[in-house]
Amino acid sequence: MSEFPFSGDKLDLDAYLGRIGLGRAGGPDPGTLRMIHRAHLAAFPFENLEILLGRPVLLDIKALQEKLVDRRRGGYCFEHNLLLAAVLERLGFAVWGLAARVSRDDGGVAPVTHMALGVHAGGQDWLCDVGFGGDGLLDPLPLRPAGPVPQDGRSFAVETRRHGVRVLRTLRPEGWSDLYAIGPERRLPVDYAVMNHYTSTHAGSPFVSRLLVQRTEEGVRRSLVGRALKVTRSDGSREQRDVGGGELREVLRSQFLIELDDADAETLVRVCSVVT
Template sequence: MTPTRQTAATNDGHHFDIAAYCARVGYSGDLAVSADMLRALQAAHIAAIPFEAIDVLVGDGVSLDPAVIEDKLVHRRRGGYCYEQNGLFSRALEYIGFAVEPRIARVLWGGVGDDQFQPRTHMVLLVEAAGEQWLVDVGFGSAVPTAPLRWTSEIAQDTRLGQYRLMPTSFGRRLELETDGGWRALYEVLLEVPQREDFEVSNWFTSTHPQSPFRRNLIVARATRDERIILSGSELTFRSVGHDTRKEKLDLAGLEIALREFFGLSVEPRWRSTLAQLVLRS
């Protein structure tokens, strides 16, 4: 079903161009609220819009203004990180008619011990569909779930690129990914309903603090139907459905080609000195 309106106001009061968004993610299916439609749109978004934080790496920072995000990810065909990705996806879902609630999560991915606390720096969505609540995330880089996950279920849930489960914690629910026969924690979603200012603070920290991983390294990722494509520094990784992994080390020219061919990102002149330094460090 093609939308009859080109734009409409979402819950934040900003107008949203649903036709341009659907064209950007390559979605031409029905826009009626359903779990199947949610699943299809999430897969299309993740495959089309890469996870990236190049603006953070080069010191430009990240704006949470809805119009700026839409212009960057939709019209300028850039990628973004969690606040941008899930912010954009939330507005698309609200336009369609889904009930959406944002949540803040504490990232655990990266080998942090159980007795150590990372800042609350990740944004996810809780979405109502088919009489159930679903955890939806299009902005967690190399391990992003490729389908909605039943929020209240503790059993393993299959997606085309891995099994996930949600386990109860003292503060909310912990998302885990099955890897090598065990379960690895991605993040803990907090039950507390956040305010807009909470995301402003966590985005400011993530985009400016020297200890933010995005200030120190190039991280770009995209999940297609059959594989995850991950660029970390100057190393390009392809991880298939069957968990076969192939890695390539890139020079500066190869890095620019990979950004363009695998992630749809044309290297801007102001990026080049930062990318060159990154290759020299690798």
């Protein structure tokens, strides 16, 4: 297997660090891992705009750099975590891919379509995930039974279940609930190409039927699902309102740091009036 299965050798590391607001990065230790994890989340939004605009979601490192770093856009789990994996490889971390089954509110079984990362640092393995959106981790979490671990007003835990499955859980007002179940197998980029095809094209995927935009930073989490804009702060306060088509472009810019050109903005407003 290549020394850089996630193409870290092809990454423009300086451009990435500049994009997330870091002049430099330290060695492969837990402090550096936590710093990059937080900075990535604050800089890059979670979003599915390319799908709604009728364009393919490309996962090669050149395309990821061009979209997220150069064009200052965001993406969803495969884009975020594949880019982060390349960064961590380049910095000397031991990193491997994980795949997870996201829990459904209705109790049904979802396909395995979520990507996360395992990373070794400081003598232990960590769960890293900058691509889950508004309910996800702010910091890396020990990849072993642990919890509750507080993170910026929320609590998370990892629980081990049958057949080597590990479940990421979060504490909500009504009690603990599962976010996703991680299988024991280590994954490679080719596996995510198959998952990405389903997620970006299948009629049953939530990413093809409505607008999903989220951004996580310390103290505040923002989400735009369909027309509903929600801002939740770590002190428990919350704001929510509907976003009209005429203000969508400005909301994407001011709340999620997404700049669209005139053509894409017009297309997105038209598509969202149909699918949301």
